[in-house]
Amino acid sequence: MKLTTRCRRLVMPSVITVFSLVLPWSLVNSQSAKPAAGGQLARQLINQPAAPAATTGQYRNVFREAGYSQDAIDKKLAKAYYDVFEGPNRVYFETGDSMAYLSDIKNNDARSEGLSYGMMVAVQLDKRDVFDRVWRWSKKNLQHQSGPREGYFAWSINPITLKKNSEGSASDGELFFITALLFASNRWGNDGSVHYYHEARRILDAMWKKDGTARVHNVLNTEHKQISFVPEGDGYNWTDPSYHLPAFYEAWALYAKDGHEQFYRDCADTSRVFLHRACHPVTGLNSDYTEFSGEPHPTRWMPPGFRYDSWRVPMNIAMDYSWFGKDRNWQLDYARRFRAFLRSKGLDSYDDQFNLDGSKPEFILQAGPVKKLRHSIGLVSTAATTALIGDKKESADFLNAIWNAKLEPYEDGYFDPYFDGLMYLFSLMHLSGNYRMISPRTNP
Numbered sequence: 001m002k003l004t005t006r007c008r009r010l011v012m013p014s015v016i017t018v019f020s021l022v023l024p025w026s027l028v029n030s031q032s033a034k035p036a037a038g039g040q041l042a043r044q045l046i047n048q049p050a051a052p053a054a055t056t057g058q059y060r061n062v063f064r065e066a067g068y069s070q071d072a073i074d075k076k077l078a079k080a081y082y083d084v085f086e087g088p089n090r091v092y093f094e095t096g097d098s099m100a101y102l103s104d105i106k107n108n109d110a111r112s113e114g115l116s117y118g119m120m121v122a123v124q125l126d127k128r129d130v131f132d133r134v135w136r137w138s139k140k141n142l143q144h145q146s147g148p149r150e151g152y153f154a155w156s157i158n159p160i161t162l163k164k165n166s167e168g169s170a171s172d173g174e175l176f177f178i179t180a181l182l183f184a185s186n187r188w189g190n191d192g193s194v195h196y197y198h199e200a201r202r203i204l205d206a207m208w209k210k211d212g213t214a215r216v217h218n219v220l221n222t223e224h225k226q227i228s229f230v231p232e233g234d235g236y237n238w239t240d241p242s243y244h245l246p247a248f249y250e251a252w253a254l255y256a257k258d259g260h261e262q263f264y265r266d267c268a269d270t271s272r273v274f275l276h277r278a279c280h281p282v283t284g285l286n287s288d289y290t291e292f293s294g295e296p297h298p299t300r301w302m303p304p305g306f307r308y309d310s311w312r313v314p315m316n317i318a319m320d321y322s323w324f325g326k327d328r329n330w331q332l333d334y335a336r337r338f339r340a341f342l343r344s345k346g347l348d349s350y351d352d353q354f355n356l357d358g359s360k361p362e363f364i365l366q367a368g369p370v371k372k373l374r375h376s377i378g379l380v381s382t383a384a385t386t387a388l389i390g391d392k393k394e395s396a397d398f399l400n401a402i403w404n405a406k407l408e409p410y411e412d413g414y415f416d417p418y419f420d421g422l423m424y425l426f427s428l429m430h431l432s433g434n435y436r437m438i439s440p441r442t443n444p
Contacts, residue, residue, distance in 0.1 A: 052325035054250070059433040060322065066392045066399050076403070077428045081125065083407050084421040085118075091418045092118060092130070093159070099140070100133035101159050104418045106368030110159040112142060112173025117422050119180040123187055124435055131184055132194050138177070139199070148214035151206025152231065153177065171219045171227050172243045178203050179248045182255045183438040204258050207231075224292040225263070225270040238297045241278045241286045242312035244271040247323045251437055272327045275317060275334075283358040284338030286313050296356065306354045307365045308378075311423060314338055315382040318430065322388045323437050335389035339398060342383055347397055352376035370414050377405050378420040381427035388430060402427055 053059045063073045085092040091114070094100040102114040115138045122131035141162055142153040155170035157163065181200035190197050210218050210231065217236040221228050227243045229235040246268035253264040277294025278286045287296035287304040296304030314335070321331040341358055342350050351373040355361050364371050384402035387395035407424050409415035429435040 052323055054247075054323040054437045057436075057439075059436050060388060061433040062387045062392070062399060062431045063403070064432075066396060068403065073432050077432055077434065080407065080421075080425045080428050081121070084417060084425050085121075085130065089415070089417045091421060092134075094133060095137065098133060099137040100130065101137045101141075102134065102418070103159050106416055106418065108158065109156045109165055110142075111157075112138070112153045112155045112170055112177070114418060114422065115142070116173050116176030116180060117426075119184075120176055121422075121425060121429070123180055123183045123438065124429060126187070128184075128188055128192075131180070132192070135181075135194060135199070148210075148216040151203050152216075152219075155230075168230055168232050169219070171229065171231055172240070174203060174207070174219045174231075175227065175243060175245065175248060178256075179245075179251055182251060186255060186438045186440040189441070200256065201258060204252075204256055204260075208258075208260065220263075220267060221292065222263075225267045226274060226292050227267075227271075229289065238289060238291050239274075240289055240309055241275065241294075242288075242309045242316065244274060244278075244313075245316050245319070246271040246326075247316075247320045247437065250324055255440075268324075269326075272320070272330075275313070276330055279313070279334060279338075280356045280358075282337065283341040283354070283356065284314075284334050285341070285354055285356045285358065286310050287356060302365060303363055304356065305361050305363065305365075306356060308352075308367065308419065311352070311376075311379045311382045313382075315385040315423070315426060315430065318385040318388040319435070322430075331389055335386040336394070339383070339386060339395065343397070347401060349375055350379075352379045367414075367416060367419075372412075372414075374410060374414070376420060377407060378416070378423040380405055381420075381423040385427050385430045399431065402431070 061070075061073070064070060084090060091102050091105060092100060093103065101110045102118040103110045104114055115134055118134045119131050119138075122128070122134065138153065141157060142155075142164075144150050144152050144154070144167075149167065149169065152169040153173050154164045154167050155173055156165035158165065178200050181196045181203075184194075185196035185200065188196070207219050210216050215233045217228065217231045219228060219231045220226065221236060221239075226239050229238050229240050229243075249264045249268040249271065253261045253268070256264070274292070274294055275286075278290050280286070285306040288302075288307045288309040289297040289299060289304070291297050298304055317331055317334060320326075321328060345351065345358070351360070352375065353361055353364060353373055360373075364373060366372075380401055384395075384398045387399045389395075392399070402424075405424070407417065407421055426435065
């Protein structure tokens with residue numbers, strides 16, 4: 001078993017050492033409960049469109065609403081893309097004449113996470129060559145072509161030696177690969193060198209054939225209708241809240257056309273209810289890992305807490321609010337609680353790791369070679385996306401914080417253009433209306 005310095009994945013989980021954690025937890029008891037009806041109260045409280053963006057095709061440009069010029073917005077987004085994909089500190093590297101990869105430089109690897117994120121950026125920003133290059137590299141070097149894992153991706157590889165650090169998968173990689181490929185099929189069609197729809201279906205069809213042979217399962221736990229931490233061994237029996245993207249399941253239900261449409265819609269609804277359970281009722285914080293009930297899941301390598309994976313949760317909730325709006329009342333309350341908590345810690349100084357009650361953790365998860373709490377641009381970025389949930393008066397300070405942030409080394413010299421950089425780029429895309437559900441043959 002190999003764990004990275006961020007300790008974010010366990011490929012073949014073993015027996016878990018149990019830590020106790022007592023929290024003032026508010027749980028929804030029914031696993032199949034439906035989320036509270038959303039929309040009416042939200043529209044009464046804030047100036048929001050009556051129909052969700054995925055229906056209308058109208059995605060908010062929150063920066064523009066706040067008074068920033070369109071020219072300045074376009075330049076800021078272009079600069080962020082340049083920094084991550086093209087500049088001297090880029091994490092995107094072309095190899096040969098038709099392939100490319102993204103690397104988590106601080107951990108000296110390429111991950112299904114970052115590769116699939118890169119493809120999502122490319123399809124959203126209409127960069128087909130980049131998309132195709134990353135897909136070809138991922139398919140050649142990470143995707144299993146036979147055996148029990150056929151169709152799945154090794155989650156970590158040395159991009160220079162091409163030696164896999166693990167053969168197993170991290171479920172969020174498959175989630176993003178499938179969604180990005182479906183969007184690419186819708187945006188560009190399938191008459192080029194890559195048949196995007198067939199590639200998406202290959203992963204999905206392979207996923208549905210997994211029956212536990214060799215301890216390999218469906219990416220989605222079919223009993224709980226929730227995404228697994230990893231689709232192998234005991235990791236199939238718990239989850240990571242940052243993998244819960246109900247908006248993506250809605251897209252699968254619309255575009256995968258594989259006969260599992262209702263299951264995907266059920267997964268979307270279940271994820272919404274799950275997030276009610278997983279997010280602390282006061283702070284809004286969630287643990288990196290949880291049980292399917294939402295209760296924190298301790299591992300033998302770290303106790304529960306809000307850490308790097310957790311940063312993505314507010315962004316995922318904001319996306320679902322914007323795209324589908326099926327749980328707006330709770331999402332509005334969540335965003336207000338989460339922003340209030342961060343403000344209470346100092347808007348310009350809050351740390352990037354917490355106990356779920358908001359206190360400072362004794363255990364600090366290191367990033368690469370660094371073990372230190374800091375005010376990270378990655379969390380500043382994802383927190384800012386909650387500006388999609390509310391009006392400019394409620395979230396202007398978070399919007400201004402990300403507008404003024406810079407993707408550059410911290411005062412102590414630490415720099416993470418990979419995770420910080422991708423969270424920053426995703427945030428600017430969301431807040432400028434450039435992260436959308438791409439429908440067939442539309443030009444978002």
